[in-house]
Amino acid sequence: MRRLSLRDPLVLGIPRGGVVTGAELAKTIGADFDVVLAHKLRCPWNPEFAIGAVGEDGQPMVDRAVVRRLNVSDEDLQRECQQQVEEINRRKRLFRGVRPPAEIAGRSVIVTDDGVATGSTMLAALQVVRQRGPAELIVAVPVAPQDCLPAIRGKCDRLVCLQAATEFYAVGEFYRWFEPTTDEEVVEILREFAPAA
Structure with a gap:
Protein backbone atom coordinates (compact mmCIF):
# COMPACT_ATOMS: atom_id res chain seq x y z
CA MET A 1 0.00 0.00 0.00
CA ARG A 2 2.89 2.37 0.70
CA ARG A 3 3.97 2.17 -2.95
CA LEU A 4 0.64 3.38 -4.29
CA SER A 5 0.26 6.99 -5.31
CA LEU A 6 -2.65 8.07 -3.12
CA ARG A 7 -4.50 11.38 -3.12
CA ASP A 8 -5.21 12.61 0.45
CA PRO A 9 -5.70 8.98 1.60
CA LEU A 10 -8.54 7.95 3.87
CA VAL A 11 -8.89 4.45 5.29
CA LEU A 12 -12.42 3.34 6.18
CA GLY A 13 -12.79 0.30 8.43
CA ILE A 14 -15.98 -1.74 8.54
CA PRO A 15 -16.92 -2.16 12.22
CA ARG A 16 -16.08 -3.82 14.21
CA GLY A 17 -13.12 -6.02 13.22
CA GLY A 18 -12.23 -3.85 10.26
CA VAL A 19 -11.61 -0.93 12.59
CA VAL A 20 -8.57 -2.58 14.15
CA THR A 21 -7.24 -3.61 10.73
CA GLY A 22 -8.01 -0.19 9.25
CA ALA A 23 -6.43 1.80 12.06
CA GLU A 24 -3.17 -0.12 11.68
CA LEU A 25 -3.23 0.37 7.92
CA ALA A 26 -3.90 4.11 8.32
CA LYS A 27 -0.97 4.48 10.74
CA THR A 28 1.31 2.52 8.42
CA ILE A 29 0.60 4.64 5.34
CA GLY A 30 0.03 7.95 7.17
CA ALA A 31 -3.64 8.21 6.23
CA ASP A 32 -6.72 9.62 7.91
CA PHE A 33 -9.09 7.00 9.39
CA ASP A 34 -12.84 6.63 9.85
CA VAL A 35 -15.54 3.97 9.61
CA VAL A 36 -18.10 3.01 7.01
CA LEU A 37 -21.12 1.24 8.43
CA ALA A 38 -22.43 -1.92 6.84
CA HIS A 39 -23.85 -5.07 8.36
CA PHE A 95 -19.36 6.37 16.77
CA ARG A 96 -20.35 9.78 15.39
CA GLY A 97 -20.46 11.12 18.93
CA VAL A 98 -16.69 10.61 18.94
CA ARG A 99 -15.69 11.35 15.36
CA PRO A 100 -17.68 13.25 12.74
CA PRO A 101 -17.73 11.61 9.30
CA ALA A 102 -14.62 12.21 7.22
CA GLU A 103 -14.93 13.92 3.86
CA ILE A 104 -14.72 11.31 1.10
CA ALA A 105 -15.15 13.32 -2.13
CA GLY A 106 -12.01 13.63 -4.22
CA ARG A 107 -9.86 11.39 -2.00
CA SER A 108 -8.19 8.01 -2.39
CA VAL A 109 -10.38 5.88 -0.14
CA ILE A 110 -9.31 2.47 1.10
CA VAL A 111 -12.07 0.28 2.54
CA THR A 112 -10.94 -2.56 4.76
CA ASP A 113 -12.20 -5.27 7.07
CA ASP A 114 -10.50 -8.02 9.07
CA GLY A 115 -11.36 -10.32 6.17
CA VAL A 116 -14.11 -11.09 3.70
CA ALA A 117 -16.34 -14.16 3.98
CA THR A 118 -19.09 -13.80 1.37
CA GLY A 119 -18.35 -10.30 0.11
CA SER A 120 -21.85 -9.01 0.91
CA THR A 121 -20.84 -6.61 3.67
CA MET A 122 -17.91 -5.26 1.65
CA LEU A 123 -20.16 -4.71 -1.39
CA ALA A 124 -22.70 -2.80 0.73
CA ALA A 125 -19.89 -0.64 2.16
CA LEU A 126 -18.50 0.05 -1.32
CA GLN A 127 -21.94 1.14 -2.51
CA VAL A 128 -22.13 3.67 0.34
CA VAL A 129 -18.63 5.03 -0.31
CA ARG A 130 -19.00 5.22 -4.11
CA GLN A 131 -22.05 7.49 -3.71
CA ARG A 132 -19.86 10.02 -1.89
CA GLY A 133 -17.51 10.61 -4.83
CA PRO A 134 -14.04 9.31 -3.98
CA ALA A 135 -11.29 9.98 -6.52
CA GLU A 136 -10.27 6.34 -6.19
CA LEU A 137 -11.86 3.43 -4.34
CA ILE A 138 -9.53 0.69 -3.11
CA VAL A 139 -10.33 -2.46 -1.15
CA ALA A 140 -7.56 -3.84 1.08
CA VAL A 141 -8.18 -7.02 3.07
CA PRO A 142 -5.92 -9.61 4.66
CA VAL A 143 -7.93 -12.61 3.49
CA ALA A 144 -10.91 -13.55 1.32
CA PRO A 145 -12.19 -16.60 -0.52
CA GLN A 146 -11.05 -16.57 -4.13
CA ASP A 147 -14.55 -16.98 -5.50
CA CYS A 148 -15.91 -13.72 -4.04
CA LEU A 149 -13.07 -11.51 -5.29
CA PRO A 150 -14.41 -10.94 -8.85
CA ALA A 151 -17.60 -9.32 -7.51
CA ILE A 152 -15.58 -7.02 -5.24
CA ARG A 153 -13.07 -6.22 -7.98
CA GLY A 154 -15.99 -5.10 -10.16
CA LYS A 155 -17.06 -2.48 -7.60
CA CYS A 156 -13.70 -0.88 -6.80
CA ASP A 157 -10.79 0.63 -8.70
CA ARG A 158 -8.14 -1.55 -7.08
CA LEU A 159 -8.18 -4.66 -4.90
CA VAL A 160 -5.40 -5.71 -2.53
CA CYS A 161 -5.92 -9.10 -0.87
CA LEU A 162 -2.98 -10.66 0.96
CA GLN A 163 -4.40 -14.18 0.89
CA ALA A 164 -6.99 -15.31 -1.65
CA ALA A 165 -8.03 -18.64 -0.16
CA THR A 166 -9.22 -21.57 -2.24
CA GLU A 167 -10.53 -23.30 0.88
CA PHE A 168 -12.39 -21.00 3.22
CA TYR A 169 -14.65 -21.61 6.21
CA ALA A 170 -14.45 -18.41 8.26
CA VAL A 171 -12.24 -15.32 8.57
CA GLY A 172 -11.13 -16.36 12.06
CA GLU A 173 -9.39 -19.50 10.81
CA PHE A 174 -6.69 -17.31 9.23
CA TYR A 175 -5.72 -15.65 12.53
CA ARG A 176 -3.72 -17.04 15.45
CA TRP A 177 -5.74 -14.85 17.80
CA PHE A 178 -9.22 -13.74 16.73
CA GLU A 179 -11.25 -12.10 19.46
CA PRO A 180 -14.33 -9.99 18.69
CA THR A 181 -13.73 -6.25 18.71
CA THR A 182 -16.05 -4.36 21.07
CA ASP A 183 -17.87 -1.07 20.51
CA GLU A 184 -15.71 0.39 23.29
CA GLU A 185 -12.53 -0.50 21.37
CA VAL A 186 -13.95 1.08 18.22
CA VAL A 187 -14.75 4.27 20.15
CA GLU A 188 -11.19 4.42 21.52
CA ILE A 189 -9.68 3.98 18.07
CA LEU A 190 -11.97 6.63 16.57
CA ARG A 191 -11.06 9.01 19.39
CA GLU A 192 -7.40 8.54 18.47
CA PHE A 193 -8.12 9.66 14.89
CA ALA A 194 -10.73 12.35 15.63
CA PRO A 195 -9.86 15.77 14.21
CA ALA A 196 -8.61 18.29 16.76
CA ALA A 197 -11.36 20.55 18.04
Missing part, protein backbone atom coordinates in the same frame (compact mmCIF):
# COMPACT_ATOMS: atom_id res chain seq x y z
CA LYS A 40 -24.54 -8.55 7.10
CA LEU A 41 -28.12 -9.76 6.69
CA ARG A 42 -28.38 -13.08 8.49
CA CYS A 43 -30.31 -16.19 7.63
CA PRO A 44 -33.14 -16.40 10.22
CA TRP A 45 -32.24 -19.92 11.36
CA ASN A 46 -28.45 -19.65 10.96
CA PRO A 47 -27.19 -16.19 12.00
CA GLU A 48 -23.65 -16.95 10.84
CA PHE A 49 -24.85 -17.45 7.26
CA ALA A 50 -25.11 -14.25 5.19
CA ILE A 51 -28.01 -13.74 2.80
CA GLY A 52 -26.91 -10.22 1.92
CA ALA A 53 -25.91 -6.97 3.61
CA VAL A 54 -27.10 -3.44 4.20
CA GLY A 55 -25.05 -0.25 4.39
CA GLU A 56 -25.62 2.98 6.27
CA ASP A 57 -27.54 4.24 3.23
CA GLY A 58 -30.25 1.70 4.18
CA GLN A 59 -30.18 0.02 0.75
CA PRO A 60 -30.06 -3.76 1.19
CA MET A 61 -28.02 -5.92 -1.16
CA VAL A 62 -29.69 -9.32 -1.08
CA ASP A 63 -28.35 -12.53 -2.58
CA ARG A 64 -31.65 -13.57 -4.18
CA ALA A 65 -30.35 -16.98 -5.23
CA VAL A 66 -29.43 -17.83 -1.63
CA VAL A 67 -32.73 -16.44 -0.32
CA ARG A 68 -34.65 -18.63 -2.79
CA ARG A 69 -32.52 -21.69 -2.09
CA LEU A 70 -33.01 -21.31 1.67
CA ASN A 71 -36.69 -20.40 1.25
CA VAL A 72 -36.38 -17.22 3.34
CA SER A 73 -39.73 -15.44 3.37
CA ASP A 74 -40.15 -11.78 2.41
CA GLU A 75 -41.35 -11.10 5.97
CA ASP A 76 -38.22 -12.66 7.48
CA LEU A 77 -36.03 -10.74 5.05
CA GLN A 78 -37.77 -7.42 5.84
CA ARG A 79 -37.49 -8.08 9.58
CA GLU A 80 -33.78 -8.84 9.28
CA CYS A 81 -33.19 -5.71 7.16
CA GLN A 82 -34.98 -3.58 9.75
CA GLN A 83 -32.98 -5.09 12.63
CA GLN A 84 -29.67 -4.47 10.88
CA VAL A 85 -30.60 -0.89 9.92
CA GLU A 86 -31.45 -0.28 13.59
CA GLU A 87 -28.05 -1.71 14.58
CA ILE A 88 -26.31 0.52 12.03
CA ASN A 89 -28.17 3.55 13.40
CA ARG A 90 -27.18 2.61 16.97
CA ARG A 91 -23.54 2.37 15.94
CA LYS A 92 -23.78 5.60 13.97
CA ARG A 93 -25.01 7.47 17.08
CA LEU A 94 -22.25 5.93 19.19
Whole structure:
Protein backbone atom coordinates (compact mmCIF):
# COMPACT_ATOMS: atom_id res chain seq x y z
CA MET A 1 0.00 0.00 0.00
CA ARG A 2 2.89 2.37 0.70
CA ARG A 3 3.97 2.17 -2.95
CA LEU A 4 0.64 3.38 -4.29
CA SER A 5 0.26 6.99 -5.31
CA LEU A 6 -2.65 8.07 -3.12
CA ARG A 7 -4.50 11.38 -3.12
CA ASP A 8 -5.21 12.61 0.45
CA PRO A 9 -5.70 8.98 1.60
CA LEU A 10 -8.54 7.95 3.87
CA VAL A 11 -8.89 4.45 5.29
CA LEU A 12 -12.42 3.34 6.18
CA GLY A 13 -12.79 0.30 8.43
CA ILE A 14 -15.98 -1.74 8.54
CA PRO A 15 -16.92 -2.16 12.22
CA ARG A 16 -16.08 -3.82 14.21
CA GLY A 17 -13.12 -6.02 13.22
CA GLY A 18 -12.23 -3.85 10.26
CA VAL A 19 -11.61 -0.93 12.59
CA VAL A 20 -8.57 -2.58 14.15
CA THR A 21 -7.24 -3.61 10.73
CA GLY A 22 -8.01 -0.19 9.25
CA ALA A 23 -6.43 1.80 12.06
CA GLU A 24 -3.17 -0.12 11.68
CA LEU A 25 -3.23 0.37 7.92
CA ALA A 26 -3.90 4.11 8.32
CA LYS A 27 -0.97 4.48 10.74
CA THR A 28 1.31 2.52 8.42
CA ILE A 29 0.60 4.64 5.34
CA GLY A 30 0.03 7.95 7.17
CA ALA A 31 -3.64 8.21 6.23
CA ASP A 32 -6.72 9.62 7.91
CA PHE A 33 -9.09 7.00 9.39
CA ASP A 34 -12.84 6.63 9.85
CA VAL A 35 -15.54 3.97 9.61
CA VAL A 36 -18.10 3.01 7.01
CA LEU A 37 -21.12 1.24 8.43
CA ALA A 38 -22.43 -1.92 6.84
CA HIS A 39 -23.85 -5.07 8.36
CA LYS A 40 -24.54 -8.55 7.10
CA LEU A 41 -28.12 -9.76 6.69
CA ARG A 42 -28.38 -13.08 8.49
CA CYS A 43 -30.31 -16.19 7.63
CA PRO A 44 -33.14 -16.40 10.22
CA TRP A 45 -32.24 -19.92 11.36
CA ASN A 46 -28.45 -19.65 10.96
CA PRO A 47 -27.19 -16.19 12.00
CA GLU A 48 -23.65 -16.95 10.84
CA PHE A 49 -24.85 -17.45 7.26
CA ALA A 50 -25.11 -14.25 5.19
CA ILE A 51 -28.01 -13.74 2.80
CA GLY A 52 -26.91 -10.22 1.92
CA ALA A 53 -25.91 -6.97 3.61
CA VAL A 54 -27.10 -3.44 4.20
CA GLY A 55 -25.05 -0.25 4.39
CA GLU A 56 -25.62 2.98 6.27
CA ASP A 57 -27.54 4.24 3.23
CA GLY A 58 -30.25 1.70 4.18
CA GLN A 59 -30.18 0.02 0.75
CA PRO A 60 -30.06 -3.76 1.19
CA MET A 61 -28.02 -5.92 -1.16
CA VAL A 62 -29.69 -9.32 -1.08
CA ASP A 63 -28.35 -12.53 -2.58
CA ARG A 64 -31.65 -13.57 -4.18
CA ALA A 65 -30.35 -16.98 -5.23
CA VAL A 66 -29.43 -17.83 -1.63
CA VAL A 67 -32.73 -16.44 -0.32
CA ARG A 68 -34.65 -18.63 -2.79
CA ARG A 69 -32.52 -21.69 -2.09
CA LEU A 70 -33.01 -21.31 1.67
CA ASN A 71 -36.69 -20.40 1.25
CA VAL A 72 -36.38 -17.22 3.34
CA SER A 73 -39.73 -15.44 3.37
CA ASP A 74 -40.15 -11.78 2.41
CA GLU A 75 -41.35 -11.10 5.97
CA ASP A 76 -38.22 -12.66 7.48
CA LEU A 77 -36.03 -10.74 5.05
CA GLN A 78 -37.77 -7.42 5.84
CA ARG A 79 -37.49 -8.08 9.58
CA GLU A 80 -33.78 -8.84 9.28
CA CYS A 81 -33.19 -5.71 7.16
CA GLN A 82 -34.98 -3.58 9.75
CA GLN A 83 -32.98 -5.09 12.63
CA GLN A 84 -29.67 -4.47 10.88
CA VAL A 85 -30.60 -0.89 9.92
CA GLU A 86 -31.45 -0.28 13.59
CA GLU A 87 -28.05 -1.71 14.58
CA ILE A 88 -26.31 0.52 12.03
CA ASN A 89 -28.17 3.55 13.40
CA ARG A 90 -27.18 2.61 16.97
CA ARG A 91 -23.54 2.37 15.94
CA LYS A 92 -23.78 5.60 13.97
CA ARG A 93 -25.01 7.47 17.08
CA LEU A 94 -22.25 5.93 19.19
CA PHE A 95 -19.36 6.37 16.77
CA ARG A 96 -20.35 9.78 15.39
CA GLY A 97 -20.46 11.12 18.93
CA VAL A 98 -16.69 10.61 18.94
CA ARG A 99 -15.69 11.35 15.36
CA PRO A 100 -17.68 13.25 12.74
CA PRO A 101 -17.73 11.61 9.30
CA ALA A 102 -14.62 12.21 7.22
CA GLU A 103 -14.93 13.92 3.86
CA ILE A 104 -14.72 11.31 1.10
CA ALA A 105 -15.15 13.32 -2.13
CA GLY A 106 -12.01 13.63 -4.22
CA ARG A 107 -9.86 11.39 -2.00
CA SER A 108 -8.19 8.01 -2.39
CA VAL A 109 -10.38 5.88 -0.14
CA ILE A 110 -9.31 2.47 1.10
CA VAL A 111 -12.07 0.28 2.54
CA THR A 112 -10.94 -2.56 4.76
CA ASP A 113 -12.20 -5.27 7.07
CA ASP A 114 -10.50 -8.02 9.07
CA GLY A 115 -11.36 -10.32 6.17
CA VAL A 116 -14.11 -11.09 3.70
CA ALA A 117 -16.34 -14.16 3.98
CA THR A 118 -19.09 -13.80 1.37
CA GLY A 119 -18.35 -10.30 0.11
CA SER A 120 -21.85 -9.01 0.91
CA THR A 121 -20.84 -6.61 3.67
CA MET A 122 -17.91 -5.26 1.65
CA LEU A 123 -20.16 -4.71 -1.39
CA ALA A 124 -22.70 -2.80 0.73
CA ALA A 125 -19.89 -0.64 2.16
CA LEU A 126 -18.50 0.05 -1.32
CA GLN A 127 -21.94 1.14 -2.51
CA VAL A 128 -22.13 3.67 0.34
CA VAL A 129 -18.63 5.03 -0.31
CA ARG A 130 -19.00 5.22 -4.11
CA GLN A 131 -22.05 7.49 -3.71
CA ARG A 132 -19.86 10.02 -1.89
CA GLY A 133 -17.51 10.61 -4.83
CA PRO A 134 -14.04 9.31 -3.98
CA ALA A 135 -11.29 9.98 -6.52
CA GLU A 136 -10.27 6.34 -6.19
CA LEU A 137 -11.86 3.43 -4.34
CA ILE A 138 -9.53 0.69 -3.11
CA VAL A 139 -10.33 -2.46 -1.15
CA ALA A 140 -7.56 -3.84 1.08
CA VAL A 141 -8.18 -7.02 3.07
CA PRO A 142 -5.92 -9.61 4.66
CA VAL A 143 -7.93 -12.61 3.49
CA ALA A 144 -10.91 -13.55 1.32
CA PRO A 145 -12.19 -16.60 -0.52
CA GLN A 146 -11.05 -16.57 -4.13
CA ASP A 147 -14.55 -16.98 -5.50
CA CYS A 148 -15.91 -13.72 -4.04
CA LEU A 149 -13.07 -11.51 -5.29
CA PRO A 150 -14.41 -10.94 -8.85
CA ALA A 151 -17.60 -9.32 -7.51
CA ILE A 152 -15.58 -7.02 -5.24
CA ARG A 153 -13.07 -6.22 -7.98
CA GLY A 154 -15.99 -5.10 -10.16
CA LYS A 155 -17.06 -2.48 -7.60
CA CYS A 156 -13.70 -0.88 -6.80
CA ASP A 157 -10.79 0.63 -8.70
CA ARG A 158 -8.14 -1.55 -7.08
CA LEU A 159 -8.18 -4.66 -4.90
CA VAL A 160 -5.40 -5.71 -2.53
CA CYS A 161 -5.92 -9.10 -0.87
CA LEU A 162 -2.98 -10.66 0.96
CA GLN A 163 -4.40 -14.18 0.89
CA ALA A 164 -6.99 -15.31 -1.65
CA ALA A 165 -8.03 -18.64 -0.16
CA THR A 166 -9.22 -21.57 -2.24
CA GLU A 167 -10.53 -23.30 0.88
CA PHE A 168 -12.39 -21.00 3.22
CA TYR A 169 -14.65 -21.61 6.21
CA ALA A 170 -14.45 -18.41 8.26
CA VAL A 171 -12.24 -15.32 8.57
CA GLY A 172 -11.13 -16.36 12.06
CA GLU A 173 -9.39 -19.50 10.81
CA PHE A 174 -6.69 -17.31 9.23
CA TYR A 175 -5.72 -15.65 12.53
CA ARG A 176 -3.72 -17.04 15.45
CA TRP A 177 -5.74 -14.85 17.80
CA PHE A 178 -9.22 -13.74 16.73
CA GLU A 179 -11.25 -12.10 19.46
CA PRO A 180 -14.33 -9.99 18.69
CA THR A 181 -13.73 -6.25 18.71
CA THR A 182 -16.05 -4.36 21.07
CA ASP A 183 -17.87 -1.07 20.51
CA GLU A 184 -15.71 0.39 23.29
CA GLU A 185 -12.53 -0.50 21.37
CA VAL A 186 -13.95 1.08 18.22
CA VAL A 187 -14.75 4.27 20.15
CA GLU A 188 -11.19 4.42 21.52
CA ILE A 189 -9.68 3.98 18.07
CA LEU A 190 -11.97 6.63 16.57
CA ARG A 191 -11.06 9.01 19.39
CA GLU A 192 -7.40 8.54 18.47
CA PHE A 193 -8.12 9.66 14.89
CA ALA A 194 -10.73 12.35 15.63
CA PRO A 195 -9.86 15.77 14.21
CA ALA A 196 -8.61 18.29 16.76
CA ALA A 197 -11.36 20.55 18.04
